[in-house]
Amino acid sequence: MAKAYVFTRYGGPETEALVDIDRPRPGPGQILVAVRAAGVNPVDWKLRDGFRRPGDTGEPVFPIVFGSEASGVVEEVGEGVTGFAPGDEVFGNAAAGGYTQHTLLSAAVTAHKPAALSFTDAATLPVAAATAYDGLRQLALPAGATVLVTGAGGGVGSAALQIARAFGLRAVGVASAGKKDFVESLGAVHVASGPGWAERARTAVPDGIDAVYDLIGGEVLKDAAGLLADRRKLITAGAPPQEVEALGGEWVRRARTAAVLDELAGLVVRGTLDPHVTLTFPLERAEEALRAVEDGHARGKVVIEVAA
Structure with missing residues (x-):
């Protein structure tokens, strides 16, 4: 058995629970890992609310492990x-949820963790930092161009700025005054x-903004x-595809490859990218970790750490 933080139906925080689940078994192309850390992201509570990712098919089977x-x-x-x-130390996209003692990773989107990279920092890279990286690659801006990031104080936003x-770009971050x-x-x-805020952005960057990552x-x-x-230089990871397409922009196209994770790990090890983990919680306090992100006040990244 494995401890896991789950939601038992679509809804609010009242659907959440810390429960015992069967330890998963890896299928073809999968890796079973003993979890050491799991990143907490806005998409976690949005999925609990009923959000379906673009391309999601099939009916959900509850309980669903967060992360x-x-x-x-x-x-x-x-x-x-x-x-x-x-025995290998790894990080990647959780195929069976991350807020748990044991999970499955998809081997195609799993990378070896460098010794100089902590488990806690590594757990922030597959979703938050990789989403930032993929979006900026999608924009394909020349060095010296200006990109504006909304929601710049959170995990994806702070990674996108760095x-x-x-990439040699000028970064503008929209975030609370605090x-x-x-x-x-x-x-x-x-x-x-x-x-x-938009008028303030025009004043702050009078020579214009070349792209927006929303x-x-x-x-x-x-x-x-x-x-x-x-408008082709407008992308979002914060709105449904149809919402941004109506404005002439695009949804962020995720690469989801181990090569991207390797590149991000290198950026952290070299000191170019700091995940800025500002809050950590044990698995037993996963509810608090999720509330910190859902309330919208967290700065940087929130991570759940799982005892060995």
């Missing part, structure tokens, strides 16, 4: 898996969120679209 990214130690490999063996700088110092510490221009959606996405001369 999409994890790091840990390989215990068993499934049929057809090569390059991994029991990766943009690594996160001004944090955004500026990442080498970005801060624009205070809230009513009138992580909020709704009215913020619509306001962001108005900043661009070329």
Whole structure:
């Protein structure tokens, strides 16, 4: 058996519970790992609310374990898996949820964890940092261009600002006034969120904004679209595809490859990317970890650490 934090039906926090589940067995192309850390992301509570990712098919089978990214130690490999063996330290996309003692990773989206990379930092890379990386690659901006990131104070946003700088871009981060110092510490221009933010962005960057990476959606996405001369340079990971397509932009296209994870691990080891894990919780306090992200006030990344 394995302890796991799950939701038992679609709904709010009242659907959540810490339960015992059967230890999963790896199928073809999968790896069983003893989890050491799991990243907490907004998509976790959105899935509990009933959000379906683009391309999702089939009916859900409850209970569903929270979490999409994890790091840990390989215990068993499934049929057809090569390059991994029991005892290897790895990180990747969780195929069976991350808020648990044992989970399955898809071998195609799993990377070996460098010794210099902590389990805690590694667990932030497969979803948050990789989403940031994939979006910036999708924008394909030349060095020196200006990219504006909404929701810049969170896990994806803070990673996007740093990766943009690594790509030679000028980064502008839209976040609350309380996160001004944090955004500026990442080498970005801060624009205070809230009513009138788009006009403040125009004032802060009078020579114009070349691209927008939106992580909020709704009215913020619509306001962001108005900043661009070329709407093809508008992408979002914070709104449904149809919402951004109606504005002339695109949903972030995820690569989901081990090669991207290797690149991100290298950026962290070299000191170019800091995941900025600001809060950690044991598995027994997973509810608090999720509330910290769902309430929208967390700065950087929140991680659940699982005892060996």
